[in-house]
Amino acid sequence: MMNALEQTSPYLSSVDVARILDVNVATVKRWTEAGKLDCVKTAGGHRKFLMRHLAAFAIEHQKYAQHLPLIPFGSELNLDLNEELLRGEFKELIPFFLEKSILCESTIIQNILNSLYMVHHDLVLIYDGLITPVLHEIGSKWERGDLSIAQEHLASQTIRDAIIKMQDIVVKPENWTERAFVLTFSDELHDIPAKMVQHLLELRGFQVLFSGQRTPVGDTSSVFKSFHPERVYVSSVFVENAQQSQAEFSELLELCRTNNSALFVGGSGINQLKIEDDSQLHRLWTFNDVMQS
Numbered sequence: 001m002m003n004a005l006e007q008t009s010p011y012l013s014s015v016d017v018a019r020i021l022d023v024n025v026a027t028v029k030r031w032t033e034a035g036k037l038d039c040v041k042t043a044g045g046h047r048k049f050l051m052r053h054l055a056a057f058a059i060e061h062q063k064y065a066q067h068l069p070l071i072p073f074g075s076e077l078n079l080d081l082n083e084e085l086l087r088g089e090f091k092e093l094i095p096f097f098l099e100k101s102i103l104c105e106s107t108i109i110q111n112i113l114n115s116l117y118m119v120h121h122d123l124v125l126i127y128d129g130l131i132t133p134v135l136h137e138i139g140s141k142w143e144r145g146d147l148s149i150a151q152e153h154l155a156s157q158t159i160r161d162a163i164i165k166m167q168d169i170v171v172k173p174e175n176w177t178e179r180a181f182v183l184t185f186s187d188e189l190h191d192i193p194a195k196m197v198q199h200l201l202e203l204r205g206f207q208v209l210f211s212g213q214r215t216p217v218g219d220t221s222s223v224f225k226s227f228h229p230e231r232v233y234v235s236s237v238f239v240e241n242a243q244q245s246q247a248e249f250s251e252l253l254e255l256c257r258t259n260n261s262a263l264f265v266g267g268s269g270i271n272q273l274k275i276e277d278d279s280q281l282h283r284l285w286t287f288n289d290v291m292q293s
């Protein structure tokens with residue numbers, strides 16, 4: 001595994017940025033002074049840039065998005081892969097992203113996600129097209145014994161962290177429209193899909209409360225009282241105890257009825273539950289469904 005200190009520096013110099021955006025260094029300087037392009041200053045007064053600074057700039061100035069190296073930095077630069085990513089196709093990227101997440105190369109993972117978002121502005125494409133197949137592959141490798149439990153944890157946490165950090169550059173509406181509460185049942189450790197649901201809802205302008213892993217439904221009545229969510233989203237990936245999850249599901253549906261909240265459920269764990277026909281309840285399947293819900 002790669003030592004954190006051996007990772008490529010995430011910082012770019014003004015010269016790097018000028019080269020990437022195909023402008024001269026004086027232009028980069030002017031943009032930073034005008035506040036168009038954010039940066040950090042070193043103790044010595046030098047400007048240093050992160051991909052997220054370029055991301056924010058490219059979102060405002062779309063023509064420069066085409067210049068961004070999606071697989072950035074020195075030897076990692078792979079022009080064929082770059083071409084593919086610009087087209088929003090992930091055939092080659094999936095094995096590359098998988099390998100880098102297993103190696104815990106978080107800088108590259110982060111840059112790929114940020115760059116993809118900058119170019120395509122489409123979280124559903126990234127979640128459904130890249131993250132989900134890579135996580136499934138990590139699971140299959142672990143099942144086959146090709147990855148240890150520790151490696152599986154490290155790889156999935158590397159991806160989880162990058163998904164969360166990508167939110168820094170995601171442009172969200174300025175005003176909240178509705179409130180949503182996102183949770184998993186009390187025996188659930190898988191919370192990455194729930195995190196993604198949270199981000200998609202935020203993108204739609206929802207104010208979201210996310211309680212993550214292992215949420216005892218019985219404890220959530222206070223959330224209904226204080227937060228008044230118009231919507232509740234549950235992600236269920238693995239059901240350890242079907243009876244307990246069934247009881248929690250019924251309790252949650254009842255809470256939603258009492259508080260007039262719509263309940264949206266998704267994930268393969270839901271297939272193991274008896275779902276009543278109820279006008280307040282909606283079964284969703286994909287992240288695209290979350291955007292349409």
Ligand code: B12
Pocket residue numbers: 128131132135136137138139140143152153156160187188189190191192193194197233234235236237238239240264265266267268284285286287289290
């Ligand atoms: C990462 C991971 C973990 C991490 C979770 C870290 C975290 N913070 O999330 C850790 C290491 C903790 C973990 C633990 C375990 N895991 Co695990 N894990 C995975 C892995 C690799 C990825 C899970 C994931 O995020 N997938 C990505 C999501 C996006 O994909 P998805 O779950 O298929 O979801 C899709 C839909 O279901 C849907 N969806 C899901 N939620 C929602 C919600 C809404 C609203 C909507 C619309 C859609 C939706 O959207 C997705 C797109 O189609 C999977 C492999 C896999 N195939 O997924 C195994 C996997 C889920 N784990 C598995 C197992 C067995 C376990 C453990 C029991 C292992 C153990 N023996 O301890 C424990 C269970 C703990 C528990 N009680 O929950 C099995 C489950 C098999 C099963 N269903 O019976 C899998 C499939 C691995 C395997 N191949 O066997 N795991």
